[in-house]
Amino acid sequence: MPANLPPQYFEAERRFREAKTDEEKLGALKQMLAIMPKHKGTDKLQADLRRRISKLKKAAEQRKKQKKGFSIVIEKEGAGQVVLIGYPNVGKSRIIKSLTNATPEVAPYPFTTRQPAAAMMPFDHIQIQLVDSSPITSDYLDFWMIGIIRNSDAVILVADLSSDNPVKQVDGVLKNLLESKINLTREEKETDPRDGIAHKKTMIVGNKAEQDRSGEKFGILKKLYGKAFPIICVSAENDDNMDSLKKEIYKLLGIMRVYTKEPGENPDFDDPVILKIGGTVKEAALEIHKDFAYNLKYARVWGHAKFDGQKVEKDHILQDEDVVEFHI
Ligand SMILES: Nc1nc2c(ncn2[C@@H]2O[C@H](COP(=O)(O)OP(=O)(O)OP(=O)(O)O)[C@@H](O)[C@H]2O)c(=O)[nH]1
Ligand SMILES: [Mg+2]
Structure with missing residues (x-):
């Protein structure tokens, strides 16, 4: 039929x-x-x-x-959590080995790191948590990496300046993550529940710079991505530009350090209060104790105020490395 x-x-x-x-x-x-x-x-x-x-x-x-699947959560520690991601063999683990006292496995073949691992990077009176991760390519992404990246405060996307095509490495990661609803970007933005896309503040690091003698590969990367992202080249192996990298990581987090002091005493430089840029005296007090912030009458500020020890109100906006003395 x-x-x-x-x-x-x-x-x-x-x-x-x-x-x-x-x-x-x-x-x-x-x-x-x-x-x-x-x-x-x-x-x-x-x-x-x-x-x-x-x-x-x-x-x-x-x-x-x-x-x-299962998800892996890395407890946050220190002033911020930054995850290093990128193609296999670009030197993510080597960079972490340089910046922290961790000893991750570094090897001349791809897919060495299979699990995330956290380590602390000391930086000017604070500690920043770096997370080593497993590689991402244009078509490879361990599913637990999605949670790790979404949960982090910022991302470092590493490319290999000794490879044929570092641009492909950056492009491949950006595209793959976007398919998993992660948008790497310069500016922080809340997730819009309508599309569920997480926007993660990101910088690009071109590693193995000593192999890119003429700077040609880094030049191309910078031309393509320098407007969309902060970008820096380093050599983890030769310890080139690694101090600048530390500063850039701190800047990427968008945070500031506020030192506190008791009247008549010296500031405590060892344990600053960490605030988002634009934080106020009241927010600094809240970090110490809720009641403390509630009872706060005024504060005195040293550093960026008009003059040292200036009396300021609760809503005074603080700046990086200000010293604050609370009065209740
Ligand atoms: N020439 C040179 N080699 C480097 C540099 N940084 C890392 N390497 C080498 O590159 C290779 C890979 O380094 P890893 O740190 O293991 O790379 P990875 O990105 O963690 O790799 P996976 O864990 O496989 O994703 C090792 O042989 C390192 O010694 C550098 O600045 N210059
Ligand atoms: Mg590794």
Whole structure:
């Protein structure tokens, strides 16, 4: 018996052929099944469609399970958490080895680091937490990396200036992460619940700069990404520019250090209060104790105020390395 399929069926079949995602394919197959007249002549076709639908559904469920997987949470410590990401073998672990006293495995072959690992980088009276991670390429991303990046305060995207194409390394990571709803950007922005995209403050580091003698590769990277991101070149191996890298990491976090002092005593430079840039006297007091902030009458500020020991109100905006004396 001929199948006698209506034109809408062929329309749905065309949509199936042109579908880019499994979800679209599934939708088109379901339509084909719904449109198809149900009689003996279409029995085989119906069975075939049902089989294809069930296969796609199973694949989608499998993907969901994999995405859920287990997640890894790295407890935050210090003034901020920054995760280093990038293609395999670019020197992420080597950079962390230079900046902290951790001893991650560094090796001349790709996919050395398979688990995230945190280490503390001392920087001018504070500690910043760096997280080493497993490699990302244009088509490889360990699913737990998504949580690590989303949870971090900032990202360092490392590229290898001794490789043929560091631009491809940056581009591949940006694209892959965007597919997982992570947008690496210069400016911090809240996640819009309508699209669920996390915007992460990012800087680019071109490593192995000593292999890029003429600076040609870094020049190309800078030309392409220098407007969209802070960008710096270093050689972790030769310890070139690593102090500037530390400063840039601090800047990337958008934080400031506020030292506190008791009346008549010297400031405590060892344990500053960490605030977001633009933080006020009241916010600094809140970091110490809720009641303290509530009872605060005024403060005196040394540093960027008009004059040393200037009396200021609770809403006075502080600056990096100001010294504050609270009065309750
Ligand atoms: N010439 C040169 N080699 C470097 C530099 N930094 C790292 N390397 C070398 O590059 C190789 C890879 O370094 P790793 O730190 O293991 O790279 P990774 O990005 O952590 O690699 P995965 O863990 O596989 O993602 C090692 O052989 C390092 O010694 C550098 O500044 N210059
Ligand atoms: Mg590594």
